[in-house]
Amino acid sequence: MPRTNDDPRALRSRAAALTAATELLVEGGPENVTHATVARRAGIGRATVYRHWPEQQALLIDALANDVRPMLTFDDSPVRDQLVTQLEQLADRLNQPSAVSVITTVIQRAERDKDARRIRTEIFGTADEDFARALAAGAERGELRAGVQEHAKDLIARMVGPLLFHRFLDGERLEKDLVVSLVDAALAPWKPHA
Incomplete structure (x- = not known):
């Protein structure tokens, strides 16, 4: 049988x-x-x-x-706190050799393989949409200025881009102070009294 x-x-x-x-x-x-x-x-x-x-x-x-997990997920807690916590977790993952192998392979193969593109979407795909909702909620709570959600993709690039650069291109170990400085620099123009 x-x-x-x-x-x-x-x-x-x-x-x-x-x-x-x-x-x-x-x-x-x-x-x-x-x-x-x-x-x-x-x-x-x-x-x-x-x-x-x-x-x-x-x-x-x-x-x-x-080994795929979404890069960032958001809830209704303060935006800055979520970003610091999640980007510290991302930095910890990126500091692992497994993440380097997996992410670089996915990025390289996604250019010519639809299954690798699907995996790339599972990792990076909806982060900006989820982040836009979290930013809009943060603006409603008065944490950030109105309209910040329209810049979600740019804000993620300003925070995650340098992490990927430092880890993958410079080979540096990512530290908490880098994460905090990236989050604060990205959000500074959107603070209510900026």
Whole structure:
């Protein structure tokens, strides 16, 4: 009797392979994620890996997607506090070698692969829309001046852009004081008495 996608053995082997693929991606980049290396690391047969992912590109995309989280999410608390907290968390993630491997691979492959573009959208996609809503709520509470929400994308670029630059291009470890200074500089023109 053929196994179905709900077969516990198939689910376990797929999960083991995906964990192995993600580890291999973090350790050695996208070229390290092959059917053979994943099978060895997961302790399963290469044929099993091929059964789950007939093409290597699909295996790599699933490994990339396995570590995907939205970059920023917002609620109704004060905007500055949310930004400092979330950008500190982002800086902590960016300080991990896994984030460097995953994000750079997604950005590079998104130029020519629709699945990588989907992952890029899951990471970066709605941050400006969610941020615009948070900024509008902050303006209603009197934290920021009216109209700030129309500049959400620019404000995110002013805060996240330097983090990516310092981490990926300069290779610097990101520190809390950098995050705080970026948030304060971006929001300063929008303070009610600025």
